[in-house]
Amino acid sequence: MKLTLRVWRQKNADADGAMSTYEVDGISSDMSFLEMLDTLNEELILKGEDPVAFDHDCREGICGACSLVINGDAHGPERTTTCQLHMRSFKDGDTIDIEPWRASAFPVVKDLVVDRSAFDRIIQAGGYITAPTGTAPEAHATPVPKPDADFAFEHAECIGCGACVAACPNGAAMLFTSAKINHLNVLPQGAPERESRVLDMVAQMDDEGFGGCTLTGECATACPKGIPLMSITNMNKEWLRATRKAGKR
Amino acid sequence: MTRTIWDSSVGKKTVMAVSGLIMLLYLVVHMLGNLKIFFGSGEFNHYAHWLRTIGEPFLHYEWALWIIRVVLLAAVVAHATSAYQLSRRDIKARPSKYVHKRPRASYATRTMRWGGIILGLFIVWHILDLTTGTVHPGFESGRPYQNVVDTFSTWYGNVIYIVAMLALGLHTRHGFWSAAQTLGVGSRTRDRILKTIANVLALVLTVGFISVPVGVMTGLVS
Structure with a gap:
């Protein structure tokens, strides 16, 4: 396959960026999208140019490191992560636009790499449980109803990639925050911080400069892990519940 | 936890949802009342006068009407203020657009902000036209039937009204369902019924309101 790539190039956080056009040839339809970018970068290095910086780690679709907005879609045209997107989703001769995540809370570090540490600070605000660390407890010691376990697992699937943003x-960042809150709030292990978790994490989300929800549903459509839009509804319910309880205290 | 509801983006959305539902409830009653115009001037004018006497003798003449007006004004102000502040936050959170554009979300969803502005301007015109009569040549208070027929006998009256009612339909379609999500009453099993209610409500309100100018235009009401 021969492709034309239009890639966002930006030297550093302070520099102005722009789209640059590159031609790549000899792309196999079995390559992953990131392998295609590796091919481009090898050519750029041989030519003595600066390779395109992009985030990646496990390349198995489970770590949440890869990003990229491909032709206007977060993680590209398939409902998966960019690393699990294969070139068979494109045609020979295609022009592909590749851009970084765009949000003021996710500043560009270089080229296609953005700083997602705002997510870490949301987690630090309440995305944990107060359990003593040590040996793993007996699995049957705390009974969890099956529907609750399924609900928690569905939200625990969030890999924090930021495609929703x-x-x-x-x-x-409503979908990310709601997934993390719902995952723990439904479980008995997360019950002690049920109220403070939702209040603190939503407050941190606001402080990081993320926008609000207008229920367009774009986040849930882009999510490679299929976190449903109803996740946000449930977070709103938890937030209202916690606010009422906090008012009574 | 010292933050108030107003300090949180989720809280502001709650304010929008509650104020929106108050206005929606009013609009359903308002629309049903408007339909009395099809029963002739006597019944319509009598209904309009009755609105001023609700709650008597417990309430003084027109007090119920003024209570409703104050509640509605508070709802409009709360709705618009939170919408403005949330929109400012949203635009700031996404300062640079993507180079590669693609169509996003449904028409009703994308037009919420402009639709809201259109509705806000419409409310001002509507009050000046049929409540105070400021912009209504030949307005006579106490003769609402004739005033309504006058307004819808002008081309601009019809255009303003019909455009605003179409905007209202779109705004209601996304707004009602969104309010349910914001208040946390939506769920997977309830989603279909909530979307249906939103669509039916939008359609009934739009058709009900537009039937009045159409009635005047077709000579059914004169």
């Missing part, structure tokens, strides 16, 4: 026209 990238896809949202408001640059909102």
Whole structure:
């Protein structure tokens, strides 16, 4: 396959960026999208040019490191992570636009790499449980109803890649935050911090400069792990519940 | 936890949802009342006068009407203020657009902000036209039937009204369902019924309101 790539190039956080055009040839349809970018970078290095910086780690679709907005879609046209997107989703001669996640809370570090540490600070605000560390407890010691376990697992699938923020026209982190809150709030292990978790994490989300939710549903469409839009509804419910309880205290 | 509801983006959305539902409830009653115009001037004018006497003798003449007006004004102000502040936050959170554009979300969803502005301007015109009569040549208070027929006998009256009611339909379609999500009453099993209610409500309100100018235009009401 021969492709034309239009890639966002930006030297550093302070520099102005622009789209640069590159031609790549000899792309196999079995290559992953990142392998295609590796091919481009090898050519750039041989030519003595600066390779395109992009985030990646496990390349198995489970770590949440890879990003990229491909032809306007976070993680590209398939519902998966960029590393699990294969070139068979494109045609020979295609022009592909590759851009970084766009949100003021995710500043560009270089080229296609953005700083997602705002997510870490949201987690630090309440995305944990107060359990003594040590040996793993007996699995049957705390019974969890099956529907609750399924609900928690569905939200625990969030890998924190930030595609929801990238896809949202408001640059909102509602889907990420709600997935993390719902995952723990439904479980008995997360019950002691049920109220403080949702209040603190939503407050941190606001402080990081993410937008608000207008329920366009773009986030849930982009999510490679299929976190549903109803996740946000449930977080709103938890937030209202916690606010009422906090008012009574 | 010292933050108030107003300090949180989720809290502001709650304010929008509650104020929106108050206005929606009013609009359903308002629309049903408007339909009395099809029963002739006597019944319509009598209904309009009755609105001023609700709650008597417990309430003084027109007090119920003024209570409703104050609640509605508070709802409009709360709705618009939170919408403005949330929109400012949203635009700031996504300062640079993507180079590669693609169509996003449904028409009703994308037009919420402009639709809201259109509705805000419409409310001002509507009050000046049919409540105070400021912009209504030949306005006579106490003769609402004739005033309504006058307004819808002008081309601009019809255009302003019909455009605003179409905007109202779109705004209601996304707004009602969104309010349910914001208040946390949506769920996977309830999603279909909530979307249906939103669509039916939008359609019934739009058709109900537009039927009045159409009635005047077709000579059914004169």
